Amino acid sequence: MSDLPQFVKVHEEGPREGFQIEPGPIATARKVEFIEALAETGLMQIDCVSFVNAQKVPGMADAEEVIRSVRRKPGVRYTGLWLNTRGLMRALETPVDIVGAIRVTGSETFCIRNTGMNHAQTLDEQRRWLDIYRERKVPVEWGYVMTAFGCNYEGFISTDKVRTMVQQLLDLAAEAGASLKGVYLADTVGWGTPQAMERTIGAVRERWPDLPLALHLHDTRGTGLANAYAALKLGVAQFDSTCAGLGGCPFAGHQGAAGNICTEDFVFMCHEMGIKTGIDLEKLIECAHMAEDIVGHPLPGKVLRAGSLAHFRQKLAAWR
Amino acid sequence: MSDLPQFVKVHEEGPREGFQIEPGPIATARKVEFIEALAETGLMQIDCVSFVNAQKVPGMADAEEVIRSVRRKPGVRYTGLWLNTRGLMRALETPVDIVGAIRVTGSETFCIRNTGMNHAQTLDEQRRWLDIYRERKVPVEWGYVMTAFGCNYEGFISTDKVRTMVQQLLDLAAEAGASLKGVYLADTVGWGTPQAMERTIGAVRERWPDLPLALHLHDTRGTGLANAYAALKLGVAQFDSTCAGLGGCPFAGHQGAAGNICTEDFVFMCHEMGIKTGIDLEKLIECAHMAEDIVGHPLPGKVLRAGSLAHFRQKLAAWR
Numbered sequence: 001m002s003d004l005p006q007f008v009k010v011h012e013e014g015p016r017e018g019f020q021i022e023p024g025p026i027a028t029a030r031k032v033e034f035i036e037a038l039a040e041t042g043l044m045q046i047d048c049v050s051f052v053n054a055q056k057v058p059g060m061a062d063a064e065e066v067i068r069s070v071r072r073k074p075g076v077r078y079t080g081l082w083l084n085t086r087g088l089m090r091a092l093e094t095p096v097d098i099v100g101a102i103r104v105t106g107s108e109t110f111c112i113r114n115t116g117m118n119h120a121q122t123l124d125e126q127r128r129w130l131d132i133y134r135e136r137k138v139p140v141e142w143g144y145v146m147t148a149f150g151c152n153y154e155g156f157i158s159t160d161k162v163r164t165m166v167q168q169l170l171d172l173a174a175e176a177g178a179s180l181k182g183v184y185l186a187d188t189v190g191w192g193t194p195q196a197m198e199r200t201i202g203a204v205r206e207r208w209p210d211l212p213l214a215l216h217l218h219d220t221r222g223t224g225l226a227n228a229y230a231a232l233k234l235g236v237a238q239f240d241s242t243c244a245g246l247g248g249c250p251f252a253g254h255q256g257a258a259g260n261i262c263t264e265d266f267v268f269m270c271h272e273m274g275i276k277t278g279i280d281l282e283k284l285i286e287c288a289h290m291a292e293d294i295v296g297h298p299l300p301g302k303v304l305r306a307g308s309l310a311h312f313r314q315k316l317a318a319w320r
Numbered sequence: 321m322s323d324l325p326q327f328v329k330v331h332e333e334g335p336r337e338g339f340q341i342e343p344g345p346i347a348t349a350r351k352v353e354f355i356e357a358l359a360e361t362g363l364m365q366i367d368c369v370s371f372v373n374a375q376k377v378p379g380m381a382d383a384e385e386v387i388r389s390v391r392r393k394p395g396v397r398y399t400g401l402w403l404n405t406r407g408l409m410r411a412l413e414t415p416v417d418i419v420g421a422i423r424v425t426g427s428e429t430f431c432i433r434n435t436g437m438n439h440a441q442t443l444d445e446q447r448r449w450l451d452i453y454r455e456r457k458v459p460v461e462w463g464y465v466m467t468a469f470g471c472n473y474e475g476f477i478s479t480d481k482v483r484t485m486v487q488q489l490l491d492l493a494a495e496a497g498a499s500l501k502g503v504y505l506a507d508t509v510g511w512g513t514p515q516a517m518e519r520t521i522g523a524v525r526e527r528w529p530d531l532p533l534a535l536h537l538h539d540t541r542g543t544g545l546a547n548a549y550a551a552l553k554l555g556v557a558q559f560d561s562t563c564a565g566l567g568g569c570p571f572a573g574h575q576g577a578a579g580n581i582c583t584e585d586f587v588f589m590c591h592e593m594g595i596k597t598g599i600d601l602e603k604l605i606e607c608a609h610m611a612e613d614i615v616g617h618p619l620p621g622k623v624l625r626a627g628s629l630a631h632f633r634q635k636l637a638a639w640r
Contacts, residue, residue, distance in 0.1 A: 004515070150629075155636045190626065194549045195324070195593040222545055222585030222622035223592075229514045229546040258626055265542030272543075273515040300620070302542035306510060306578055309470075316475045 005237035007276045009045075010267060012038050013216075013260055014291060015066075016047040016081055018246025020059045022295050028062045030294045032069045037287045038243060039073040042279040043263075047240075048096070049080045051087035067096045083115045085128050092136060100133045100140040102126040102172055102180075104165045107151035110188070114146075123168065130176035140178035142214065143169030148200060150191025159203035166204055166211075182212030182238070187227065190220020190258055194230035201234050214238035219245065219300070220258035225269060228261055232275070241266050244288035245300035262301040264288050268308055281308050325557035327596045329365075330587060332358055333536075333580055334611060335386075336367040336401055338566025340379045342615050348382045350614045352389045357607045358563060359393040362599040363583075367560075368416070369400045371407035387416045403435045405448050412456060420453045420460040422446040422492055424485045427471030430508070434466075443488065450496035460498035462534065463489030468520060470511025479523035486524055486531075502532030502558075507547065510540020510578055514550035521554050534558035539565065539620070540578035545589060548581055552595070561586050564608035565620035582621040584608050588628055601628050 015035050019026055031048075038046050048070065049063035063080065070078055077097040082088045091098060103126065105111035108119045117125060133140055145165045150156045166183050173180045185200060201213060213236050217224050228239060240260055247259025264284045267277050281303075288304035335355050339346055351368075358366050368390065369383035383400065390398055397417040402408045411418060423446065425431035428439045437445060453460055465485040470476045486503050493500045505520060521533060533556050537544050548559060560580055567579025584604045587597050601623075608624035 152632045153636075155633060191629065193589055193592045220622065220626045221588055221628075222582060223589050225543055226546040226549040226589065229543075229549060258622065262542060268541055269513055269543050269546065272513045298618070300622075302540065302578065302620075306540045308541075309511065312472045313475060316473075 003235075004232050004273055004275055005235055007237065007278070008232070008270050009214075009238040010043060010263060010277050010279060011045040011047065011238070011240045012043045012243060012263055013047045013240045014038070014242035014244065014246040014263065016050050016060075017242045017260055018244075018291065018295070020050055020052075020057050021247055022059055024059050026059065026294060028065050028069065031062070031066050032071075034287065034290055034294060035066070035070050035078065036073075037283075037290055039076045039078075041283040041287060042277070043284075044075065044278070045077040045079060047079045047081060051080055051082040051090040064090070064094050067094045084117070085125060085132070088129055088132060092132075098133075098136070098138045099142065100138045100178075101142050101144060102129060102140070102169055103144040103146060104168055105146040106157035106161050106165055107147040107154040109153035110147050110151045113153070123172065126172050127175070130172065130178065133178075134176065140173055140176065141181045142184055143173065143180045143182075144184040144186055144216075145169070146186045147188045147191075148185040149187040149196050150189070152189055156191065156196075159200050162200055163203060163207055166208065170208075180211075182214060184214045184216055184240075186216035187218055188216070190218045190223075192217060192227045193223055194226045197227050197230040198234065201231060201236065205234070212238070214240075216240040217261050218247075218258055219261050224261035225265060228266060229269070232270075232273075239266065243284065243301075244291040244304055246291055246295070259300065262288075262303070264303045265301055268303045272309070282310065323555075324552050324593055324595055325555055327557065327598070328552070328590050329534075329558040330363060330583060330597050330599060331365040331367065331399075331558070331560045332363045332563060332583055333367040333560045334358070334562035334564065334566040334583065336370050336380075337562045337580055338564075338611065338615070340370055340372075340377050341567055342379055344379050346379065346614060348385050348389065351382070351386050352391075354607065354610055354614060355386070355390050355398070356393075357603075357610055359396045359398075361603040361607060362597070363604075364395065364598070365397040365399060367399045367401060371400055371402040371410040384410070384414050387414045404437075405445060405452070408449055408452060412452070418453075418456070418458045419462065420458045420498075421462050421464060422449060422460070422489060423464040423466060424488055425466040426477035426481055426485055427467040427474040429473035430467045430471045433473070443492065446492050447495070450492060450498065453498075454496065460493055460496065461501045462504055463493065463500045463502075464504040464506055464536075465489070466506045467508045467511075468505040469507040469516050470509070472509055476511065476516075479520050482520055483523060483527055486528065490528075500531075502534060504534045504536055504560075506536035507538055508536070510538045510543075512537065512547045513543055514546045517547050517550040518554065521551060521556065525554070532558070534560075536560040537581050538567075538578055539581050544581035545585060548586060549589070552590075552593075559586065563604065563621075564611040564624055566611055566615070579620065582608075582623070584623045585621055588623045592629070602630065 054061035245262035565582035
């Protein structure tokens with residue numbers, strides 16, 4: 001008996017979140033090899049590339065080549081990220097699986113620095129995306145609230161602000177004659193705590209009790225899995241994560257860089273608490289070792305070093 | 321408003337847990353420097369050394385010298401660990417602050433491998449310790465249940481087993497005419513999950529509603545702070561931890577080594593949720609940098625790399 005979800009959807013963000021911050025260069029073939037290995041674990045969605053300015057993010061200069069090279073496993077979605085219409089148009093020229101997403105940011109300062117657009121401009125941009133989705137017959141899926149828990153420029157984001165953002169996402173979708181599957185709350189820069197999860201998720205649930213919520217959590221200050229656990233207890237059943245904790249780095253040279261919650265650590269925690277994910281944890285741990293080999297330095301995941309408990313249990317079963 | 325404790329006691333275990341597994345050698349003077357810096361953070365108890373066999377744990381060969389060299393700050397306890405009567409007798413010859421502790425282990429196989437004694441022998445050994453405490457006028461304080469959440473040799477430890485261990489600790493103390501301050505549940509090898517915390521703590525609380533509980537958590541598989549959060553929600557208000565996550569190591573050469581929960585990450589989480597600890601987080605982060613400098617490689621703590629949120633808040637306050 002448990003008040004936790006029975007099944008959690010895990011979206012792998014490692015190839016995108018991880019490889020975009022690595023000093024690299026990382027060979028395109030190795031990125032493809034990693035994505036193909038991830039697809040063999042049972043993961044159903046893998047964020048592969050960003051369609052962003054290659055001058056600013058040199059690690060993503062081969063985005064088109066990566067997504068065109070991946071040998072696809074049926075049933076798995078190979079997605080990508082864009083921050084503006086130019087990026088979306090680039091994505092549409094590739095075989096990437098387009099997720100009909102719209103994005104707003106709780107902190108307008110962060111929004112301007114991350115995308116070059118203020119909030120009003122962002123809303124207009126989202127309307128353009130919704131037009132494009134309709135033209136290209138891309139179903140509208142998820143709305144995202146970036147920096148939903150805090151921001152280095154604006155501090156804590158109030159629950160009122162988050163509710164305003166959620167309302168705007170729902171309104172944008174409705175204007176376009178669509179409806180959202182649900183809303184992602186993103187702790188983009190690691191201000192979240194378990195208590196903040198409860199407060200913000202609670203405030204959104206109070207207004208929209210039946211709206212599915214999902215989380216994108218960065219583990220900047222070590223509270224990532226605690227935050228995820230607080231959200232699981234509230235019934236949140238969809239999470240982004242990165243294999244081996246890609247995106248973070250224990251080297252002082254990458255001071256402050258921190259990836260998402262680590263996929264295999266999160267999957268380990270879920271499985272040990274009786275939550276199914278459809279993922280083969282042992283295969284995922286092999287992917288985490290591959291990730292370390294590709295980036296050429298240790299990554300922050302823990303289970304990749306300690307191993308799961310499966311081999312202990314097998315030994316125990318053999319003894320009895 | 322919160323159902324979390326208002327104040328949490330944090331016991332630093334870094335000098336002992338950390339330096340005993342490092343390949344070293346680490347100069348005695350640097351150990352002393354680290355302990356003295358930790359005492360300036362507001363930490364009230366620092367576990368400094370193990371009185372164990374120097375052949376087996378070469379990193380602790382200078383235990384006596386370390387504890388004799390530390391310049392003491394009034395009000396801070398400088399403690400040590402022993403696993404047998406021989407170690408306790410060594411400790412009593414030094415100025416270490418003796419915590420009148422008694423220890424049993426949920427997994428008898430682990431107990432035999434860790435201490436060379438089976439469970440019955442361990443109980444006798446604890447009686448000898450209690451005699452020594454009485455002779456030396458050391459107050460009896462805490463009982464410990466090691467491997468309370470699982471063990472690589474015996475798998476999960478049942479809540480019945482944990483309750484039997486707690487009963488035996490209480491009986492041992494009562495036989496000696498003493499009473500325990502409370503009981504530590506130790507996740508010695510990282511089998512714990514938040515759900516296991518709830519289950520085991522719940523089972524102990526059901527039998528002994530007023531017995532204070534404390535936790536010693538290893539972060540072997542990344543769930544350490546999630547486990548701590550689950551326990552905080554149940555009112556547990558005393559935790560062991562290690563600065564910078566000492567005891568763990570991101571190098572493949574230390575495969576599987578994993579320290580306790582990281583002190584500054586845990587203190588960060590507590591402070592951000594309004595829980596007081598009496599600790600200066602910024603000074604603690606300086607200690608974490610010192611720890612990395614002393615061991616000569618990256619340590620797993622996150623806040624030591626990302627920093628706290630204090631400087632962002634200061635900037636924000638200055639802008640407004």
